[in-house]
Amino acid sequence: MKELKFKHKERIERSYHVVVGRDLKEHIASEFIELKCKYFIVTDNVVKKICAERLYNYLKEKNVSVEMIVLDNGEKTKSVESFGKLSEELYSKGADNSSCIVAIGGGVIGDLAGFVASSYLGGVKLVHVPTTLLACVDSALSPKNTINLSSAKNYIYSEKHADRIYIDLDHLETLPRTEVSSGVAEIIKFGLIWDKGLFKYLEKNSEDILFMDEKHIIKLIEWAVNVNDKVHSSHDKRILLALGHTVGHALESLTGFKKLRHGEAVAIGIVACAYLCRHVRYLFKGELDRIVNVVKAYKLPYKLPSGVKAKDVVAAMRKDSKCCDNRLEMVLLKSIGSAKHKGGYLIEISEEALLQAFTDMEKEDIK
Secondary structure: OEEEEEEEEOOOEEEEEEEEEOOOHHHHHHHHHHHOOOEEEEEEHHHHHHHHHHHHHHHHHOOOOEEEEEEOOOHHHOEHHHHHHHHHHHHHOOOOOOOEEEEEEOHHHHHHHHHHHHHHHHOOEEEEEEOOHHHHHOOOOOOEEEEEEOOEEEEEEEEOOOOEEEEEHHHHOOOOHHHHHHHHHHHHHHHHHOOHHHHHHHHHOHHHHHOOOHHHHHHHHHHHHHHHHHHOOOHHHHHHHHOOHHHHHHHHHHOOOOOOOHHHHHHHHHHHHHHHHHHOOOOOHHHHHHHHHHHHHOOOOOOOOOOOOHHHHHHHHOOOOOOOOOOOEEEOEEEOOEEOOOOOOEEEOOHHHHHHHHHHHHHOOOO
16 A cells, blocks of 8 residues: 655645555545544445445444435536535535545546535535546546536536545456546646656556556556646646646537547547647647657547537637637647746637647548
């Protein structure tokens, strides 16, 4: 078992702990008993059967005060309606300001539970038990908790840091390859914005990572914790995590949150960004090739989905939560491992340049 420290520097410095290991239920129970809270597990109907119910029953056996709230699986659950439903359930089950919400699931459950934890009675304690690779390296580590509007991704959000994060590698073993690939998309992003050594590691070890080799997965989680630690050290740097997400969120919204996994949409966004950066001469051709090839190596999509038009993506991007006054703004790259800074990391781009990037992306097939 490994315990990693994750620090955020805000008005005061706070440390968070990430525990990585196998069969963590005994460790979780011992810490829950010590804290003496009333715990409310929030999970979905799929994860309940895979692992959440097992942990719930074990905590009950150890006389931990715990309730379980089960929501529907899927992106549709990350909604204003689900926020109200979960808050009402917590109230009906007696949650008070000393209670702790335990999010067991992927990014949808983590975001919704974190959003509720930030607002219920002004804020209650929060624990994450992520069950997808994407949640392990992204949403569980982030203080940003988001919910969707019916046609807009992540338009409502709050900030709430998890008090504890438990990453049980046993939960990741059952993941289908598509879920593993989706998680790797966020790790590719970390390599591009911050650490070219991480990017090289991803290039070199794609086969072992796709087969969830434990040594590599633990190393990637450690890398993700380290990058998040550094990026969240200042408000200016946080926006770096939006690389690929302006296009990605537009694609998720346009496809009704059903056709693409989040990581798949981000992968397409990363490739679009790379083509744009090549078009405006920020990236060399060889760097563009490496970015597209690593996306392909992890079996991720690298072109717009069939039926989605570039002009519609551009229109949806103008409504992105990060953009102001109908402008098109994105995080761009100046090289692999470094983002472009031009008065800030969110840079305005022209519609013409973006449409050309989409055109180039669709017609060129890198070997």
